Amino acid sequence: MEVALKIDVDTHRGLGEGVPRLADLLKAEGVSATFFVAMGPDNSGRAIWRAFKNPGFISKMRRTRAASMYGVRTILSGTLLPPRAIALAFPQILRDLVRMGFELGVHGYDHVRWQDHLDDLGESGISTEIDDGLEVYRAVTGTPARSFAAPGWRANAASLKILDAKGLAYHSDTRGYAPYRCAVHGAIMHTPEIPTTLPTMDEVMGTEGLHSAAAIVQFYLAQFSESGLNVHTIHAETEGRSQLETLAAIVRGLRERGARFVRLDEIAQRLSMAELPVCEVTRTVLPGRAGWVSTQGEKRGEKSEK
Numbered sequence: 573m574e575v576a577l578k579i580d581v582d583t584h585r586g587l588g589e590g591v592p593r594l595a596d597l598l599k600a601e602g603v604s605a606t607f608f609v610a611m612g613p614d615n616s617g618r619a620i621w622r623a624f625k626n627p628g629f630i631s632k633m634r635r636t637r638a639a640s641m642y643g644v645r646t647i648l649s650g651t652l653l654p655p656r657a658i659a660l661a662f663p664q665i666l667r668d669l670v671r672m673g674f675e676l677g678v679h680g681y682d683h684v685r686w687q688d689h690l691d692d693l694g695e696s697g698i699s700t701e702i703d704d705g706l707e708v709y710r711a712v713t714g715t716p717a718r719s720f721a722a723p724g725w726r727a728n729a730a731s732l733k734i735l736d737a738k739g740l741a742y743h744s745d746t747r748g749y750a751p752y753r754c755a756v757h758g759a760i761m762h763t764p765e766i767p768t769t770l771p772t773m774d775e776v777m778g779t780e781g782l783h784s785a786a787a788i789v790q791f792y793l794a795q796f797s798e799s800g801l802n803v804h805t806i807h808a809e810t811e812g813r814s815q816l817e818t819l820a821a822i823v824r825g826l827r828e829r830g831a832r833f834v835r836l837d838e839i840a841q842r843l844s845m846a847e848l849p850v851c852e853v854t855r856t857v858l859p860g861r862a863g864w865v866s867t868q869g870e871k872r873g874e875k876s877e878k
């Protein structure tokens with residue numbers, strides 16, 4: 573069994589507090605992983621406040637203990653208090669990840685702007701988000717980024733087209749079941765897409781009624797596929813903080829089953845463009861997650877170039 577842990581870092585606190593803990597845990601367990609960091613400002617407070625309009629939000633806040641999970645400073649970031657930087661506040665943490673052998677990629681620039689406004693940004697707005705993210709990555713690491721993960725698993729025709737021109741080894745923008753090439757509005761992209769295949773822990777905690785760590789661990793260990801692609805997205809804000817021990821138990825359970833942990837760029841390296849299926853990128857709604865996500869749709873009959 574092969575497992576790729578994809579760690580999304582959306583906030584200042586997630587990078588400053590969650591990532592070092594996750595890196596220490598994974599290093600101690602001898603596990604490799606891929607970190608995707610939002611390179612711009614932390615406006616997560618805006619998203620959390622906006623969600624107050626949502627019926628059922630208060631009960632979800634309570635159920636997931638959002639204040640302790642995100643921290644009050646995060647909830648205020650970009651609202652009552654100015655947004656804090658994410659990557660640029662902790663450049664050394666990013667360089668340490670690379671030095672420790674983890675893969676580092678770009679999780680957009682302004683996570684909240686991308687997730688909430690992708691379809692309103694237009695080509696130039698999306699270009700700016702992508703370019704700014706790639707630029708900060710280069711400034712911090714000294715090398716060009718090779719991978720991108722769309723904030724909130726949201727992609728559209730413009731974002732995929734712009735990313736396709738960046739010479740990336742792959743992107744991980746959608747939910748799905750196997751690597752593929754994205755087809756959207758009749759255009760077929762050349763950059764491989766490696767989708768997230770498992771539900772995230774915050775989705776599972778919100779919908780499956782799994783309240784104990786043991787129940788969550790048991791749920792996950794039954795989800796991983798023996799032979800197929802396993803890409804499990806982790807949030808530095810969740811597994812890196814209140815759910816660190818739960819993640820540790822999942823990692824140990826997987827190791828006992830003989831799982832091999834790989835970085836997403838290792839999977840990308842093995843892909844053969846000629847054999848990669850072309851699939852439509854569609855939109856769906858997932859249990860436990862607000863709004864739409866991009867998902868791997870139907871496979872195209874022909875694999876010809878456009």
Ligand SMILES: [Zn+2]
Binds near residue numbers: 581679683723724
């Ligand atoms: Zn994210």
